[in-house]
Amino acid sequence: MVRFTLNGKPVSAQSEDSTPLLWVIRDELKLTGTKYGCGVAQCGACTVHIDGKAVRSCVTTVGSVKGAKVTTIEGLAPNASHPLQKAWIAEQVPQCGYCQSGQIMKAAELLAANPKPSRTDIVSHMDGNICRCGTYHRIIAAIERASKEA
Amino acid sequence: MDRRDFLKSTGALSFAIALAGDKLELVSAANAATGQKINAWVSIAADGTVNILSPGAEMGQGSMTSLALIVAEEMDADWSKVKIEFAPAEVNVYGYTFQNAKGMAIVGSRAVMLYFNDLRTAGAQVRKVLVANAAQKWGVDASSLTTEPGFVVDGSGRKLSYGEIASFATVPSPLPTVDKSELKTKDQHRLIGKATPRRDIPAKVNGSAQYAMDVQLPGMVYATVRHAPVHGAAPESWNEAKVKAMKGVIRTVKLPDGVAVIATSLPAAMAARNALEVKWNKGAAAGYDSEAALMKTYEQVHADPAAKTQTLEAKGDAKAAFSNAAKVYKAEFRSDYGYHAQMEPLNAVARLNDAGNHIEVWEGTQDPASSRTAIADAIGFKEDQVTLHQCYMGGGFGRRSLGDYSAEAARIAKEAKRPVKLVWTREEDMQYGMFRPQSFQCLQAAQDASGKVVGWSHCVVGDGGVLLQTGIRPIYYQIPNTHIESRGTSHGIRLKHWRGVGHVFNVFAIESLVDQMAVDANMDPIEFRLERMNPTPRARAVFEKVRDLSNWNTPRPEGRALGVSVSERSGSLGAGVAEVSIDKSTGKIKVHKAWVAVDGGLVVQPEMARRNIESGILYGVSSVLHERVTIKEGAVQQSNFHDYHVLRMSDIPETMEVAFVDRDAAPSGLGEIGNPWVAAAVASAVFRLTGKRLYHMPFTPERVKATLSA
Numbered sequence: 007m008v009r010f011t012l013n014g015k016p017v018s019a020q021s022e023d024s025t026p027l028l029w030v031i032r033d034e035l036k037l038t039g040t041k042y043g044c045g046v047a048q049c050g051a052c053t054v055h056i057d058g059k060a061v062r063s064c065v066t067t068v069g070s071v072k073g074a075k076v077t078t079i080e081g082l083a084p085n086a087s088h089p090l091q092k093a094w095i096a097e098q099v100p101q102c103g104y105c106q107s108g109q110i111m112k113a114a115e116l117l118a119a120n121p122k123p124s125r126t127d128i129v130s131h132m133d134g135n136i137c138r139c140g141t142y143h144r145i146i147a148a149i150e151r152a153s154k155e156a
Numbered sequence: 157m158d159r160r161d162f163l164k165s166t167g168a169l170s171f172a173i174a175l176a177g178d179k180l181e182l183v184s185a186a187n188a189a190t191g192q193k194i195n196a197w198v199s200i201a202a203d204g205t206v207n208i209l210s211p212g213a214e215m216g217q218g219s220m221t222s223l224a225l226i227v228a229e230e231m232d233a234d235w236s237k238v239k240i241e242f243a244p245a246e247v248n249v250y251g252y253t254f255q256n257a258k259g260m261a262i263v264g265s266r267a268v269m270l271y272f273n274d275l276r277t278a279g280a281q282v283r284k285v286l287v288a289n290a291a292q293k294w295g296v297d298a299s300s301l302t303t304e305p306g307f308v309v310d311g312s313g314r315k316l317s318y319g320e321i322a323s324f325a326t327v328p329s330p331l332p333t334v335d336k337s338e339l340k341t342k343d344q345h346r347l348i349g350k351a352t353p354r355r356d357i358p359a360k361v362n363g364s365a366q367y368a369m370d371v372q373l374p375g376m377v378y379a380t381v382r383h384a385p386v387h388g389a390a391p392e393s394w395n396e397a398k399v400k401a402m403k404g405v406i407r408t409v410k411l412p413d414g415v416a417v418i419a420t421s422l423p424a425a426m427a428a429r430n431a432l433e434v435k436w437n438k439g440a441a442a443g444y445d446s447e448a449a450l451m452k453t454y455e456q457v458h459a460d461p462a463a464k465t466q467t468l469e470a471k472g473d474a475k476a477a478f479s480n481a482a483k484v485y486k487a488e489f490r491s492d493y494g495y496h497a498q499m500e501p502l503n504a505v506a507r508l509n510d511a512g513n514h515i516e517v518w519e520g521t522q523d524p525a526s527s528r529t530a531i532a533d534a535i536g537f538k539e540d541q542v543t544l545h546q547c548y549m550g551g552g553f554g555r556r557s558l559g560d561y562s563a564e565a566a567r568i569a570k571e572a573k574r575p576v577k578l579v580w581t582r583e584e585d586m587q588y589g590m591f592r593p594q595s596f597q598c599l600q601a602a603q604d605a606s607g608k609v610v611g612w613s614h615c616v617v618g619d620g621g622v623l624l625q626t627g628i629r630p631i632y633y634q635i636p637n638t639h640i641e642s643r644g645t646s647h648g649i650r651l652k653h654w655r656g657v658g659h660v661f662n663v664f665a666i667e668s669l670v671d672q673m674a675v676d677a678n679m680d681p682i683e684f685r686l687e688r689m690n691p692t693p694r695a696r697a698v699f700e701k702v703r704d705l706s707n708w709n710t711p712r713p714e715g716r717a718l719g720v721s722v723s724e725r726s727g728s729l730g731a732g733v734a735e736v737s738i739d740k741s742t743g744k745i746k747v748h749k750a751w752v753a754v755d756g757g758l759v760v761q762p763e764m765a766r767r768n769i770e771s772g773i774l775y776g777v778s779s780v781l782h783e784r785v786t787i788k789e790g791a792v793q794q795s796n797f798h799d800y801h802v803l804r805m806s807d808i809p810e811t812m813e814v815a816f817v818d819r820d821a822a823p824s825g826l827g828e829i830g831n832p833w834v835a836a837a838v839a840s841a842v843f844r845l846t847g848k849r850l851y852h853m854p855f856t857p858e859r860v861k862a863t864l865s866a
Contacts, residue, residue: 098354138802
């Protein structure tokens with residue numbers, strides 16, 4: 007059993023320590039906003055925060071987050087009020103939407119450390135997150151908007 | 157909330173519009189509530205809530221919103237009070253009519269195009285009934301009344317809300333007819349043509365959007381599958397005892413084309429899948445080598461007079477045009493297999509009832525009706541024993557219209573006798589993919605003494621039938637003498653529509669040859685098309701528009717060049733320009749800017765359409781520069797995103813601009829007009845930069861380097 011904090015609440019996972027955090031979050035703790043895309047840290051759809059740092063939950067074992075603060079898209083901000091979530095709506099970013107939880111979580115890490123990122127900063131930070139619908143330009147625009155409005 | 161709950165909770169619902177067979181029928185709430193099988197497009201509650209069922213499967217293209225918006229526009233609904241739900245998988249009720257058949261498949265980017273007339277007629281009928289009821293209540297002539305969003309109004313300022321009317325309305329039978337002249341004209345639109353936000357977006361930024369992947373059922377177990385690495389093979393035996401002994405594994409299930417593992421968790425199922433050792437029989441694709449086929453076999457097929465040939469178009473006298481030609485051009489092109497790479501690996505959830513005579517399946521599908529049929533066929537059910545719950549799709553791109561994976565989930569659930577969530581690994585999704593076929597193209601063009609192109613021949617060789625053939629007719633040029641054919645062979649590889657289908661490689665070939673002739677004539681490539689290719693008026697318009705949009709005649713920075721190309725798809729026409737540079741030492745091509753001018757008739761949701769076309773451009777750039785599936789010994793060699801490269805943020809053009817030609821015509825498809833033009837435009841720009849032409853897509857750095865040093 008692994009105890010950690012999930013979106014501000016203490017939880018205990020029954021899954022074995024070696025289980026990828028992704029499946030613990032989705033199937034055991036029933037928060038399905040975090041997505042499975044590749045299983046090998048190649049696409050970023052499963053991105054969550056561990057103590058504020060964006061990580062790929064598909065290759066992170068639940069055992070490794072013992073005592074840590076894990077944040078998913080559901081817990082990023084109360085009522086989806088994070089400046090990025092608002093900007094994502096304003097810019098109408100998502101198409102199929104499947105990668106967007108991961109995109110937003112990755113972008114939130116950037117803005118927390120660098121509130122006024124340049125386009126180059128944005129691209130180099132976001133480059134590991136694949137969006138097959140090709141919403142990249144809108145993602146950039148939304149991050150820039152959130153950066154201005156935050 | 158399902159519709160039945162909606163009926164109960166509102167109570168005052170008084171009528172519903174249903175499409176029965178080919179006709180819209182208006183039925184009373186009493187009928188709707190008493191179990192008579194009614195499937196309403198529109199229901200109006202006493203509180204004014206308008207419930208619209210949308211048959212627009214939602215994979216990111218926005219049809220779920222735009223189809224409902226078309227209904228709301230004609231009925232003059234208050235959009236803020238409109239709720240949208242997916243229409244049930246009832247093809248006879250909710251299907252469109254296309255090529256004399258009913259269908260619900262959201263494919264070929266045709267959702268708006270095929271539903272437009274039915275849905276606006278439905279909306280107009282609802283409005284007419286609302287107006288008639290208000291007229292009766294007030295004792296005035298219906299023709300003296302108008303509507304504004306959510307209200308019927310008369311000249312004196314009296315108003316009745318749609319909700320109020322719904323509480324007393326009676327419904328005539330048959331429904332009032334709607335003449336075309338009664339439908340709104342473009343200048344009367346309040347919703348169509350405006351920047352209305354998509355309804356699915358809020359749920360896609362907070363994690364609440366439901367994909368089939370996210371469905372959770374009580375008592376649910378998990379399954380994944382190892383499919384035959386050689387397409388077409390079936391399992392003979394496997395290490396059942398070892399796999400079954402693994403932690404969390406419940407059992408294995410033999411499938412026609414694979415072995416499923418059922419376990420208490422997905423990671424347990426996936427681990428068991430990795431441990432499976434399966435003995436396969438000889439599959440249809442056994443021994444197949446895709447590169448050998450593409451580089452050698454197809455040339456033989458092309459040269460073989462006995463090859464299976466299908467003539468696709470024979471206009472005028474192509475033979476005579478070529479024998480009388482002042483100049484003949486020939487070129488050959490190749491294109492590799494392409495993989496859809498939708499972000500959501502294929503999955504479905506299935507639950508058989510206790511009596512074993514009804515199954516529910518949750519799937520994100522481009523074609524709910526086909527899924528239902530596939531599920532029923534797989535487990536020996538009739539279609540009415542199948543309920544399909546449509547979910548959002550994490551991308552579709554043509555892969556998800558067969559219901560193959562939901563049929564597989566049904567088979568597994570039937571064996572498991574428990575609800576099952578089936579999830580393919582990314583590796584399965586890729587290696588057991590259904591691909592855009594590879595192809596070999598031979599083209600010839602004949603010019604008369606004035607340099608005009610008067611003869612055209614195009615032969616596409618490969619496996620895939622119609623998948624090879626779409627987009628092969630250059631209908632944007634009025635060439636008097638043509639001979640267009642396809643030559644087929646078979647490899648046993650699973651193939652499927654892939655965004656733009658055959659347009660992707662056919663347009664690459666067509667427009668590259670046109671560019672080659674422009675270069676040879678020492679003419680500007682747009683000028684060449686306008687002067688020598690006899691474009692249709694619509695084609696002329698998009699070329700002229702993209703010339704302006706891209707400032708075509710303005711010099712570019714050192715090391716960059718432009719290429720242009722055109723494509724049609726599902727009634728739309730688009731001309732695109734790409735600004736390109738190349739690193740000659742690495743062979744790496746960069747697309748810096750892209751402009752597309754599109755004639756799509758009436759554009760229902762312009763902002764959404766713009767994004768859809770931008771999406772197409774990037775899908776095109778990705779496939780043209782990177783994407784490649786190869787097959788050795790019958791097995792796919794790539795397995796995940798590390799060896800199947802799709803476009804990432806650092807690869808994108810700096811800017812993309814999409815402009816619409818203003819033309820008063822019915823809507824046509826826009827989801828696939830963004831990508832087929834890209835290949836030829838990029839190859840033409842590379843020719844301007846290097847003097848070398850690329851004949852084989854994708855233009856990977858290694859391939860480009862080889863071309864440059866040849």
